[in-house]
Amino acid sequence: MIDAHLHLTHNGRSVEETIAHIETIGAEKAVILPIEDGDGEFGWMTEDVVAAYAQYPHRIIPFCHVDVTREDAVGELEKRADRGIFKGYGEQKQHVRLDDPRLARVLAICNDLHWPVTWHFQEGERGYNGGIEHLEVLLKKFPNVRFIGHAQSWWAHISADVPAPSETLYPTGPVKPGGLIDRLLVDYDNIFADLSAGSGLGGLTRDEDFAAEFLARHSQKLMFATDCPCGDGKGAGTSRGSCFAQLSLPVLERMVAPDALEDILHNNAVRILNL
Ligand SMILES: [Zn+2]
Numbered sequence: 149m150i151d152a153h154l155h156l157t158h159n160g161r162s163v164e165e166t167i168a169h170i171e172t173i174g175a176e177k178a179v180i181l182p183i184e185d186g187d188g189e190f191g192w193m194t195e196d197v198v199a200a201y202a203q204y205p206h207r208i209i210p211f212c213h214v215d216v217t218r219e220d221a222v223g224e225l226e227k228r229a230d231r232g233i234f235k236g237y238g239e240q241k242q243h244v245r246l247d248d249p250r251l252a253r254v255l256a257i258c259n260d261l262h263w264p265v266t267w268h269f270q271e272g273e274r275g276y277n278g279g280i281e282h283l284e285v286l287l288k289k290f291p292n293v294r295f296i297g298h299a300q301s302w303w304a305h306i307s308a309d310v311p312a313p314s315e316t317l318y319p320t321g322p323v324k325p326g327g328l329i330d331r332l333l334v335d336y337d338n339i340f341a342d343l344s345a346g347s348g349l350g351g352l353t354r355d356e357d358f359a360a361e362f363l364a365r366h367s368q369k370l371m372f373a374t375d376c377p378c379g380d381g382k383g384a385g386t387s388r389g390s391c392f393a394q395l396s397l398p399v400l401e402r403m404v405a406p407d408a409l410e411d412i413l414h415n416n417a418v419r420i421l422n423l
């Protein structure tokens with residue numbers, strides 16, 4: 149099993165605890181995502197991922213990130229790519245719009261490298277990578293980038309009717325067929341999704357009849373992932389008192405056929421992330 153979305157020192161967790169999280173949930177490896185930003189909201193640096201990877205190369209799939217608003221973002225990303233250790237770019241989680249040219253210049257490099265890119269899509273006033281209607285333009289413009297969708301507004305678009313972000317970012321209840329992500333996952337070879345966090349789980353559990361078909365339809369496009377901030381892989385330090393893996397795995401085991409489950413838990417990540 150591979151956890152396709154995890155952060156180092158999430159919630160103050162130590163590197164050792166992050167490795168223990170990977171092992172405790174029964175994963176072999178995890179994608180470790182830095183988030184570099186100019187405003188210091190995250191400040192999860194690529195260099196820290198490099199240091200952890202040097203220590204735990206058999207547990208970490210290292211991604212790099214660069215603050216796209218930096219003047220020298222392209223040069224910095226090229227320097228990172230030259231090190232030859234990174235498997236992809238992300239988590240792209242900044243207060244920029246999807247049609248921002250500063251994002252496009254970074255994606256052009258990722259396109260040359262044939263990299264996967266992990267995205268946090270969240271509409272609203274302090275959203276990240278807002279303007280999801282522009283995503284299809286990027287899919288066409290950067291065909292070698294393997295887009296990996298994640299977060300609230302990605303999963304809200306499992307349904308054709310999406311409430312205003314000011315109303316809720318976590319819609320519940322029956323899914324109206326014809327949602328944006330359902331269509332993009334069918335129409336484009338270069339878009340995928342990770343199933344991490346409450347948004348991923350909520351997107352599946354709000355309408356289980358719909359979700360069972362969605363999981364079957366896109367069984368080659370989805371990756372198990374946690375984005376879990378807990379300290380030990382058992383829920384330490386979280387208000388809900390459980391690890392995301394403890395919530396997500398039983399749902400997937402119940403809703404997905406065994407072969408497809410193996411793909412979602414492991415094989416898709418190997419293929420999509422070029423492992
Ligand atoms: Zn994340």
Ligand SMILES: [Zn+2]
Pocket residue numbers: 169374376377378379380381382383390391392393
């Ligand atoms: Zn956890």
